[in-house]
Amino acid sequence: MFFKDVVGQEQVKERLIKEAKEGRVAHALLFTGPEGSGKLAMSIAYARYLCCQHPGENDACGQCPSCKMFNQLGHPDLHFVFPVVNKSKTSGKKTSCDDLLPEWRQLLTETPYFNLNHWLSAMGAENQQATIYTQESESIQHKLMLMSSQGGYKVMIVWLPEKMQEECSNKILKLLEEPPSKTVFILVSEQPEQLLQTIRSRTQQIEFKRLDANLIAAQLQQNLGIKESDAKRIGHIANGSYLRALEAIHINQDQALFFDMFVMLMRFAYARKVREMKQWSEQVASWGRERQKNFLTYCQQLVRENFIYNFHDERLNYMNETESQFSTKFARFINERNVMGIMDELTEAQRHIEQNVNAKMVFFDFALKMIVLLIQ
Secondary structure (H helix, E strand, C coil): CCHHHCCCCHHHHHHHHHHHHCCCCCCEEEEECCCCCCHHHHHHHHHHHHHCCCCCCCCCCCCCHHHHHHCCCCCCCEEEECCECCCCCCCCCCCCCHHHHHHHHHHHHHCCCCCHHHHHHHHCCCCCCCEECCHHHHHHHHHHHCCCCCCCCEEEEEECHHHECHHHHHHHHHHHHCCCCCEEEEEECCCHHHCCHHHHHCCEEEECCCCCHHHHHHHHHHHHCCCHHHHHHHHHHCCCCHHHHHHHHHHHHCHHHHHHHHHHHHHHHHHCCHHHHHHHHHHHHCCCHHHHHHHHHHHHHHHHHHHHHCCCCHHHCCCCHHHHHHHHHHHHHCCCCCHHHHHHHHHHHHHHHHCCCCHHHHHHHHHHHHHHHHCC
16 A cells, blocks of 8 residues: 555645655554545555655655565554454453454455454454454554564554553553654544543544545546446445445445335335335345445435435436436435435434344334335
8 A cells, every 4th residue: 555545635645745754753643534534544555655765755665675565564563453353262362463464464455445344244253342452552562662673663553443442542542652762653543532532632633534526436437447427426425435435336236136125115115015024124134234234325325316306407316227217206205304214214224233233123114114204
């Protein structure tokens, strides 16, 4: 991951490069901002730049021994801390970040744009809670007390530091107060307000903004070969998140199925066919959790598109031909009286799925509520 690979965030790149050139590298940074804005990607690009033996004007050289080690995320002076799920219940020894480094590097190699649910899936622990255990602070201290193998900076990237146990937070705080020489901490946080105030006060916070829709669309065309019309539609619905854009591409792979299931539910709800709605909910509940979440995201997108369809301005809509044909008859059922209620129910269903609530109950409950909402 180079600076050039990070989508947008040009002001942040310029600031980090300028400070590095001027020798004003902060010992502790706190990257905050919306999910999918590129915080983790930027932390790796910055670490590469700091460790590069021949940094260029705007990026790492890519040719020195340090850069070559970064290609596999195997640089000995690059360290990661991230939430893990304890898989060693029988031995009594908690799982550490080092135990899951192969899975972590594999996911980062595929894309640095992911969230906690994707990481849980990569660990094979979708239904569990991930934590940064207290023991990790001891490992951090041990690693940072060692001499730099390359004679330069040592970089410790802590992803989702808000997941640290309290004792771990307190021990990290002591390291931030008295950091080892030429050591840089980069805390990458989705919920910085959950961090200790004392930790926040000892870091230099850098805020990441939402990405421009046109920028996202251009990246999708350039990097993934998405055709222009699809890239613009995805960039529009991504709401400033490159992660959501990538998820939308995966949703597109299931889009025909999702569309059929959405239409089926709306027809059953309008006709009040409760038995069929129960069968529908059981079918959706048989999918994997990620697919269920993608389906609910697709439903939110289609509800929004049908609401806007009523304004009769094609520039505001981003639907394919099949969806547009359906909207000619269905859009009138999505109006100012029920659109927020439907979106709220979809959001709640998605939250319950993320919390591992019984999927049959979640989808049947949502289906029943649609009977009332559609007639408003």
